[in-house]
Amino acid sequence: MQYDFSRARRIVIKIGSATLVDRRTGLRRGWLASLAEDIVALRARGTQVVIVSSGAVALGSPHLGPEFNRARLADSQAAAAVGQIKLAHAYQETMLRHDITVAQILLTLDDTEVRRRYLNARDTIEALVHLGALPVINENDTVATHELRYGDNDRLAARVAQMISADCLVILSDVDGLYSADPGLDPAATLFRHIPRITPEIEEMAGDTKADGVGRGGMVTKMAAARIAVPSGCHVLIVNGGPDHPIGRYRDTGIGTWFEAHEAPLTVRKQWIAGTLRPTSVLTVDSGAQEALRQGKSLLAAGVSDIRGTFERGDTVTVQDAEGRDLARGLVAYSSDEARRIMGRRSDAIEDVLGYKGRGPLIHRDHLVLLQETRP
CATH class of the missing domain: 2.30.130.10 (PUA domain)
Incomplete structure (x- = not known):
């Protein structure tokens, strides 16, 4: 059983740093072009698309010299300031080939935790989608502190999906989905293609947060994202974002993990309460x-x-x-x-x-x- 994209009115696609940026060669331009074609296909069927994209720090850090230390908050924020321009330009340049206008939105944790700011952010995204633009959202790393940040874009993407009443959140990962065990350590590990309900046993299979590479998330944060999005009536897909055309690949093969949102969505106010991270x-x-x-x-x-x-x-x-x-x-x-x-x-x-x-x-x-x- 796999998710049927044709039923989706609105989709949020989350793109991680490790998916978008190769640590040796930089921005994966060919891959981004293939994703753009997937987005064009979705929009042609009447599906509205919103992107939540990491990558600013990964794109900016190579340009800050040998003294750059990502572990220092100020250095990481500086890299984000440099990289955010490059990230926005990459999306603008890629989507312009398809006559799609790109809009950049930077959010902090408080923009989704404080009710008034939450409503303002939601209205802006709604207006952009209604006017035919493609919102590209990222955490505002240049001003967010350790205490007032998401720290990963998986949960930010879930909060955005919840905020705009999306039908589906697609999380592009570096693996095919949720396995019964680490497939790198256990060759007998099996892929869960359909999860009708999130149980404590399912959550335990997420393992530990991943700390290596250019990304900051792991399966734990993706599970946390599902916990936010699913109760609001939003399906969640975890698929491998490495190959070209990741959306089309899932549609053709069904390889991925689908967390089914089988219950009626909560009211908008209760969605906001349930998704509070702090x-x-x-x-x-x-x-x-x-x-x-x-x-x-x-x-x-x-x-x-x-x-x-x-x-x-x-x-x-x-x-x-x-x-x-x-x-x-x-x-x-x-x-x-x-x-x-x-x-x-x-x-x-x-x-x-x-x-x-x-x-x-x-x-x-x-x-x-x-x-x-x-x-x-």
Whole structure:
């Protein structure tokens, strides 16, 4: 079973540094030209395409002399500043042959975590797609710090796909997809071509984050991307981006891993909550509260046994069980100080503790999203 591109109205294609840039010869211009032909074919069928592309640091670093050290944040940001111009020009030059206008968008983590900035970014992308342009998105490495960055474009691509209600996210990898084991170490490893549901067992097969080469991602970050995109109704494909025409190759051979989005998409607001990558704090809940959440109920203060971190009303927090497993994310209705005073108490006791009636549940069900593994 493989994904049918003909059903897609809108696709996000994520391109990694290792796919786009050869460490010896630089930009893979022939490969990029072949991908452009794949994109032209998709657009000819009425499918809108958005690209999320790495490669700025890899393209810029060879031009900064022998003292360049990628491990230094300032040097990496300098390389991004140099390489971003080259990256944008490469896409512009390639797509211009097909009379397609390219638009560059640089995002930081806050552009998708802060609600107002999220909406502004979404509206810009929507306008560009509506006007027939091809948005090419990258993380704004020149200003992002270690604390305020995605660090990989897999999750950024998933957040963009979620943001614009894409039907499919295609992640171009350096392998054919998700295997049962590392195929380089285990010749008996098998490729998963279709994953109808992401389970803890599937996640464990992703292994450790890859640290070598010019890319920063690995199968772990691709799995994290699937965890963001799939609940929003977006299918995820991991395919080998090395050969020419990677989209056409998948269509012809079916070689790749398809994470199926078989559930109804969450509302736009709940998509944003679920995709938050930097929750403020953690609320630990007891078994009774955990069962209530599974039944679609709100989180009451009585079911909270521990609170870690500091937050204000309206911040996004993670809800965990006693073993530290993530259960849900939601917008909290109280500050951390208020929450600590009322946790473990019944709702009818809140007024006596706080001196005012309060706002009902700690997290209302309308502002709470169960994470994938908590669903029956």
